[in-house]
Amino acid sequence: MPATKNRSDDQTAFPHVGDRVAFQWGLETLEGIIVEDRGNLGIGGARMFRIEAELEPEHKIALELPTYEFKLKAA
Amino acid sequence: MPSVALQQWTSVRAVSLDQIEQAHLSVGGAGRGRRYATQQINQAYVMLLCSQFQAFCRDLHTECVESLVTAVTPVIMQSALRTEFLLDRKLDRGNPNPGNIGADFSRLGVRFWPRVLSLESRNAARRTQLDILNTWRNAIAHQDFAPVRLSGQTTVQLREVRVWRRMCNNLSDAFDQVMYDFLHSVTGIIPW
Numbered sequence: 001m002p003a004t005k006n007r008s009d010d011q012t013a014f015p016h017v018g019d020r021v022a023f024q025w026g027l028e029t030l031e032g033i034i035v036e037d038r039g040n041l042g043i044g045g046a047r048m049f050r051i052e053a054e055l056e057p058e059h060k061i062a063l064e065l066p067t068y069e070f071k072l073k074a075a
Numbered sequence: 076m077p078s079v080a081l082q083q084w085t086s087v088r089a090v091s092l093d094q095i096e097q098a099h100l101s102v103g104g105a106g107r108g109r110r111y112a113t114q115q116i117n118q119a120y121v122m123l124l125c126s127q128f129q130a131f132c133r134d135l136h137t138e139c140v141e142s143l144v145t146a147v148t149p150v151i152m153q154s155a156l157r158t159e160f161l162l163d164r165k166l167d168r169g170n171p172n173p174g175n176i177g178a179d180f181s182r183l184g185v186r187f188w189p190r191v192l193s194l195e196s197r198n199a200a201r202r203t204q205l206d207i208l209n210t211w212r213n214a215i216a217h218q219d220f221a222p223v224r225l226s227g228q229t230t231v232q233l234r235e236v237r238v239w240r241r242m243c244n245n246l247s248d249a250f251d252q253v254m255y256d257f258l259h260s261v262t263g264i265i266p267w
Contacts (some may be wrong), residue, residue: 026155041079041137048137062167063158064137075186 013072015049023070030055031073035062038055042066078267080134084244088127090244092240095120098204099233113233118215120236125212126263128243129171132250136166138267139254143183146262172209173202180250185257198206198249 015021019034024049041048046066057060077085099116103262144153160183163169165175172186180187192198209233214220220229228234258266 022221024151024154025158026152038137039079039083039134042141045079048141061162063154063161064140065154065157065181066141069154 004029015047015067015070015072020073021049021051021070022073022074023053023065025055038064076267078135078138078251080131080138080254081247083134084127084131084247088131092120092124092127095123096233096237114230116238117231117233120233121208121211121215121231121239124236124240124243125171125208128208128247129166131243131247132162132171132176132179133166135181135250135254136164138146139180139183139258142258142262142266146264170209170212171205173205176250180254183257184261185253187253190253190257191246194249194253195245198246201242201246201249204239205246208242210238 015034015037017034017037020031021029021034022029022031024030030053032051034049035052036050038050039047041064043066046068048063048064048066049070050062051070052060052062076082095116099113099120102112102116140157144157144160147153147156165179169175177188188202192202210224214225215231222229255266258264
């Protein structure tokens with residue numbers, strides 16, 4: 001089983017608060033947790049989620065990403 | 076078409092505000108008990124108005140960040156840029172006062188309040204009213220009605236909250252317009 005699930009392959013997987021996700025951050029792939037569903041505020045009404053991730057130990061970042069820019073991590 | 080944030084302000088958020096105003100009107104009687112009950116509702120109305128306006132501003136900011144970031148290349152840097160624009164965003168935890176709103180939107184590269192003020196002369200008075208609304212919001216949240224901060228008042232009237240709501244309506248239109256013009260001129264793309 002792959003470490004990440006691509007939602008384009010799995011239409012039943014919809015992101016929820018608390019889900020672990022992986023996303024591209026510059027040249028790195030970071031892992032984070034969805035902390036808020038921001039609604040359809042993205043380009044063309046894309047659903048946006050606020051995600052918190054640890055960039056380095058004790059250095060958390062928060063960003064808001066549309067669904068197509070992150071992948072759900074398997075539980 | 077307005078931003079999603081403005082669409083929500085004029086629909087979902089307006090309904091929520093209408094409901095609390097309806098609660099005020101539905102409190103019956105004419106005695107002292109009614110005056111006390113309506114004062115509690117007025118205070119709740121102030122809190123709700125302030126929180127809904129904060130949510131509108133925060134939503135509009137998110138839309139603006141998204142519009143700017145998706146116009147940037149290389150694409151691989153977009154998420155890092157998003158993080159920078161959202162870093163320590165005042166509207167994530169602070170009141171929607173003129174200072175916090177200006178600080179967050181100005182970081183996107185626009186002289187926010189000067190543009191809002193140049194849009195319409197009455198926006199200067201509306202900015203002052205927004206400051207007063209936030210002062211009342213804090214007084215209610217902390218139950219500290221020091222008259223020196225509230226122009227000698229210790230209660231808030233429905234007609235005052237209605238004035239603040241109209242002010243929020245007018246400023247939400249202005250914010251939407253200013254950011255539309257800015258984003259369009261910077262990216263060349265119609266943002267919403």
